[in-house]
Amino acid sequence: MQRSLKWFASATTLAMLFVLIGGALVTKTGSGMGCGRSWPLCHGQFIPSQITPELVIELSHRLVSGLAGIMVLVLSVWTWRAIGHIRETKFLAIVSFVFLVLQGLIGAAAVVWGQSDFVLALHFGISLISFAAVFLLTLLIFEIDKKFDAESLVLDRKMKFHIYGVITYSYIVVYTGALVRHMQASLACPSWPICAKARIMPVQLHEWVQMGHRLAAALIIVWISVATIQAVKYYKQQRVVYWGWIISLILVLLQMITGALIVLTQLNLYIALAHAFFISCLFGVLSYLMMLALRSNHHQQQVKETNEPTKSVPSILLK
Template structure:
């Protein structure tokens, strides 16, 4: 076998030989990932309890688990050699080819991390966190090897960039596959393969199983992500098919990726029906690695064979009729995208994080899955409705501000009346979903938050007083109350303190942004704090409100609402937040870069703070 490989490599010129070696490296890396999956599904991870030897010997004892584990380690050593050799050649002869040299060099670093994680996984006796990290490193290494092998076989034929439609959807497909593989690794690491018992495609006989078991949550979520990934990959394949005349290679890669995905989904059903047969599990993982490999090939081929779309060409099509100055006619997909942007999805995500966290805190564990789904769906609809109506009311000033002039209502993509109708329908839908699927209290609270944001903040405070952010913070602080009420049916002191945390978090978060776009607010006549009292006083107020925020978070521990885990996390996060605020305040002039970092950190701060609350309640429970 080795002699044939040597003859195959020697029978080519140096450049062709390098292409062959990169292909061999990619194939061996794929086999390594598959064999690693076999190690996991057969329970062979501890077949050799020590590392790097096996029971202190280079050769394993005659047991199936030990043989599988050592075969994996020896194949890893072979892959390490080839990855290092490819990186060395790429650095010497392909420095100008970033698609070759960069992934080749990254691959060397990743395989080093992979080896260390492998050793840690053995030492920690297959701890779920190290298993998932080890798997993630393996997929990264496979991606690097695949990128190098594909790039050596595709010549750049165009200048496709991030705006290229096919490239954009290929990248989105890769992101969806990453999410699917990550959740799949969690399923394996937590032994949740039978979280839905022996039922497929339903889960315990239901579309949304009424269960509080963690394994059921994880398994059901894996299937949910699989549906999203499948739809994304299917649409990407359609985009590639439409461009097949100019980019045939990308069309083939997309079709293969979708085919492997369909096969993997079918095998996933067989895994459940066969009561987790080891051969089926191994085949399922092999198909997953194949989908991942082909999705990477698709990105590389699409990017390196890019052809600029007609809309990007400088000369217009003379045969096309001239467009009027009215809002452009949108395709169905573009219309959906415009309405999605109307809802401000990035804001909805943060609101739902605090809602779900409050549910976990109230339950001290996982609530029933249907309750979670209906609560988050109702919360998302409420936030979407409020944001859409906000865009309708603010469309006159949105068009003046650089930050908001491209919103669908201010740019003319969506008619103002249609935006209002959409917002009202979402608001009504939220009340119905929460009333029927959760309880009346959560529906009332969500509606109060929506009405407060629309009428009190947007309709009056925003344009009338420099205290708009402080008083208007009530609306953004209601989601934890909704989540808490959904589980308990009531509101207590702990829920109110979560409300206060967000209430005092809103001013420093929003004012950090206001420092960045003060000129926008000034042009639009919005009396934000920097416009009225200046940037120096605004920076001082950021420090003062951050102090109050940190104090509120620590009082929760002092009143024994939270434990030591939360206290340590809240203290560390608060110290960092306060230090950044003080640093910004002490400067003679506003540092835009520091203000931007403070604004971005404040978003992470809130999510991490609630994460510490959840961990504290669940662990100490």
């Protein structure tokens, strides 16, 4: 049973990644209206009479999202029954399914009634929360084997600040990136890292949106770098935190590189999809670090209430 659950959870996580990448593909190719103002059917038909590339992309995304929704529902019920005794399980099970349904409703509303770019930009972020919840459920399942040291972590205040702050700020970065896509502002600034060779500052709305996203992305790179340095210096013995930040730094650098290449290659589709893939993976890793930080808080509170001695930690972590 446990092995089957692991396989299914891994498959569901992969399916959610396809949902995220598929949504980015729909936006990048302008296929959002590939099925017209009809949902869930295409042009009001079960089998569309006129097949276009945009229709295929949009319909495929709907089918993948529908299949992922069924898988997430099954995973939520399965994990609730199998590992419901683990503190985070029930909350993540609810969040994973509710947010997936919510993103589907926003997508449907956009097709039927239309939405502003600022509202549509929320679509990717909501899907990202559902993906992160599924990803965390999968990690909880694999933690049953006790191959991680996630149960006995002790984090200092500075590290907790980095974890909570970076994941919150990363969501802002995700939103600005989605806004760039939906406003079709990806090439508003044809140079990189400055807006244009002749001038540094943007002068119109699309340029401000593009440069705002670049600035937000630059700040998160700096922040993750600082947190990674702290993890490397003080958390070598706590592998999950140590490697979590190193992987986060690698992913955010890959995100920066693909973001620059999107501009330099004039919107190469594969690079754009890789850009969405890296931010999805980064948010998943940061979500796991946040769960560990919350778990550490709970563990320390239990120790305080029972007057048990805390785990020996380096003195630098207690400052």
